Amino acid sequence: MMKKGVYIHIPFCQTKCPYCDFYSMRGTDEKKDMYLDALNKEIFSHENISADTIYLGGGTPSVFGKDRLKTLIENAKKQFHFSEGEITVEVNPSSCDEELIETLASVGVNRISMGLQSAIDSERKILGRHSNTEKVKKSIDLCQKNGIVNISLDVMLGVPEQTKESLEKTLEFVVNSGAKHVSAYILKIEENTLFFRRQNTLPLPDEDAVCDMYEFTCDYLEKAGFRQYEISNFSKENHESKHNLKYWNSEEYLGIGPAAHSYLDGKRFYHDRNFEKYLKNPTEYIPDGDGGSFEEYAMLKLRLTKGLSLRDVSENFSKENFENILKNSEKFIRMKLMNSDGENLYFTRQGFLLSNTILSEII
Numbered sequence: 001m002m003k004k005g006v007y008i009h010i011p012f013c014q015t016k017c018p019y020c021d022f023y024s025m026r027g028t029d030e031k032k033d034m035y036l037d038a039l040n041k042e043i044f045s046h047e048n049i050s051a052d053t054i055y056l057g058g059g060t061p062s063v064f065g066k067d068r069l070k071t072l073i074e075n076a077k078k079q080f081h082f083s084e085g086e087i088t089v090e091v092n093p094s095s096c097d098e099e100l101i102e103t104l105a106s107v108g109v110n111r112i113s114m115g116l117q118s119a120i121d122s123e124r125k126i127l128g129r130h131s132n133t134e135k136v137k138k139s140i141d142l143c144q145k146n147g148i149v150n151i152s153l154d155v156m157l158g159v160p161e162q163t164k165e166s167l168e169k170t171l172e173f174v175v176n177s178g179a180k181h182v183s184a185y186i187l188k189i190e191e192n193t194l195f196f197r198r199q200n201t202l203p204l205p206d207e208d209a210v211c212d213m214y215e216f217t218c219d220y221l222e223k224a225g226f227r228q229y230e231i232s233n234f235s236k237e238n239h240e241s242k243h244n245l246k247y248w249n250s251e252e253y254l255g256i257g258p259a260a261h262s263y264l265d266g267k268r269f270y271h272d273r274n275f276e277k278y279l280k281n282p283t284e285y286i287p288d289g290d291g292g293s294f295e296e297y298a299m300l301k302l303r304l305t306k307g308l309s310l311r312d313v314s315e316n317f318s319k320e321n322f323e324n325i326l327k328n329s330e331k332f333i334r335m336k337l338m339n340s341d342g343e344n345l346y347f348t349r350q351g352f353l354l355s356n357t358i359l360s361e362i363i
Helices: 029-045 066-079 098-106 121-126 133-145 164-177 194-198 207-223 242-248 275-280 294-301 310-316 319-328 330-334 349-353 355-362
Strands: 004-010 051-058 086-091 111-117 151-157 181-186 227-230 233-235 253-256 261-264 267-270 286-290 338-340 344-347
Touching: 004 066, 004 242, 029 066, 029 253, 029 275, 051 066, 051 242, 066 086, 066 098, 086 242, 098 133, 111 133, 111 164, 133 151, 133 164, 151 164, 151 207, 164 207, 181 207, 207 227, 207 233, 207 349, 242 253, 242 294, 294 310, 294 319, 310 319, 319 330, 319 344, 319 355, 330 338, 344 349, 349 355
Parallel strands: 004 051, 004 253, 051 086, 086 111, 111 151, 151 181
Antiparallel strands: 181 233, 227 233, 253 261, 261 267, 267 286, 338 344
16 A cells, blocks of 8 residues: 655744745644644544655644644654654744754654745845844754754745845855755745735836746756756755655645645545634545546646656556647647657746646646
């Protein structure tokens, strides 16, 4: 039986970042204790699931408290028969201290995802980040000192006041930090965020400049030994996110906590974005239909730089599925937005920038 991925959502944050639309809130100690109880109820309600990746995301898991995180991770490892694999915790440098990192290392956390966004303090301030770049560096050093060397840094492209020159300084910081993985996202202005309400006054780079920044980032990281393996993700050799690859490879996973999504036994389901409702019934799920269609599989696989292969499609679906999508892609291959050798189909770097539009046409 193939091992699953387990995602655990920790919705608590010190403050809400102005660009963020993830499900998050402030939390008192009482709220956090009640939430830990609900998470444990959900974890122990699942039988016969074996996992080789556990991912704690948010929100800001590092504000949940070291003791709660320790209990949560130990329970998840026990219930999901986790013996070896990847355990990732998202941390914010402003809530990262030695006791927290020592505790995470002691329960087997071997990967840290840290929200850098920018190494330029003025840009960080606009993004609502409360720590300066020096604090980020100290937090990275702290992880490495405690044996957690697999560190992923988030970088944002197209943020207010960003230029190619300031982006280069951020990327230089990333490379010099010793990070093994980079997630480089283009800022998207989401509804129900402060940035959405202020978007007409934000000093944002124009669309062409952001496209240039993306290509510059790809080139810069590649020269520094990071291989791009997904639209927004780059890693040193053998340091891809094993957990996130489960999503893109259409493998099964369990999502725990409000707003978390799951895909098990061919079915998709999720929790409502409602904290109080979750506390009352942490094992109540909302059905979200069947998963595993070819369209879904193709859309997820084409996020990866290696794309779709005739062999994999033939094994999981049929040869005709691959031939049809290849035919639909011919004009984008001529435009050099996609590539194919007849056996594989994948986006070019320029194609990734238009991938949503292209996918809606070819699938």
